[in-house]
Amino acid sequence: MSEPTHHTHTVVPPRVYGAVFGTLLCFTALTVFASYLELGVFNAVVALAIAVIKSLLVILFFMHIRYSSKLTKLTLAAGFFTFIVLVAMTLTDYMSRAWGMW
Amino acid sequence: MDSQATATLPEQAHAAHEHPEYVRHHFANATQQRETANFGMWLYLLTEIMFFSGLFIAYLIYRNWYYPAFVAGSHQLKIWAGTLNTVVLICSSFTMAMGVYAAEMRNRKALVRWLILTLILGTGFLCIKGYEWHDEWENHHVPGLNFSTTTFTHVDARYPQDKPLPQDMAEKTQTYFSLYFTMTGLHALHMIVGVLILLVLIAQAYNGAYTTGHMNTIENFGLYWHFVDIVWIFLFPLLYLISRHQ
Secondary structure, three states: OOOOOOOOOOOOOHHHHHHHHHHHHHHHHHHHHHHOOOOOOHHHHHHHHHHHHHHHHHHHHHOOHHHOOHHHHHHHHHHHHHHHHHHHHHHHHHHOOOOOOO | OOHHHHHOOHHHHHHHOOOOOOOOOOOOOHHHHHHHHHHHHHHHHHHHHHHHHHHHHHHHHHHHHOHHHHHHHHOOOOHHHHHHHHHHHHHHHHHHHHHHHHHHOOOHHHHHHHHHHHHHHHHHHHHHHHHHHHHHHHOOEEOOOEEOOHHHHOOOOOOOOOOOOOHHHHHOHHHHHHHHHHHHHHHHHHHHHHHHHHHHHHHHHHOOOOOOOOOHHHHHHHHHHHHHHHHHHHHHHHHHHOOOOO
């Protein structure tokens, strides 16, 4: 029987978890602080950018994607790609119909 | 010896060749089994991402349509409660990650300890969320059950710069609160399911189920728990923070 393609399993050390944990708490403080500043439309942009960074940290380190096999990485990437396509299609539909006429 | 016949009897099949007890017979080895379980879990999480995405898109579109109502609705939430809950949930993600590490190190006591901490933090999150919901019920902000537009048609003492909304726009705050309760409610439902699974996992871990090399269940539950954390990482700024200044 042929062996399946091999992927070396990495044990993520606690100091990595600790560093990610600290960074997540800092970003939480930062996003709350930023929401009290007057930034106009950029309030939403800054808040979402911080949320994306935080979730990337969780996905890459807590969820081990950084250390995962190519198959898992590709699966997740395909999921996000599908997500973007669905968002784009929904928004083009709404924006090309009665946007601003409700 | 007829190998076909032995393979149909699992007890004998295990005796026939060397591999850990927990590796199922259709897998070549423990690594392949682990990879397969991990892959399956990610497919499930992708369906969950799609599920929550629909709600996020609805929020995006309605926020643009009924912008003043969404701003006024958002001003009724307590930033301190949302921030505290974010911190609690991030802590629980950390303790869960440490639990996976403890299972990896085959340390039964540490695994049970980290899982119990995760359980306490998860329950704490639900309690704070419940307190917020109770407050919103008291303030008549629950569409369909207990809703009144008075908060939005008069100047709020806490937000004196907020202009009162005209009645038709004030009605639309119900759309904000409907989405708020649906999204936080479904998120809390995921937390409740997580907490119930944790109770079972703690009992099994205490009996040493996950510290003898087989830990796919702990790993996959960790993925689920972190996913629920990520949903909140987006819910928090969108519901509580981005409308502070508008």
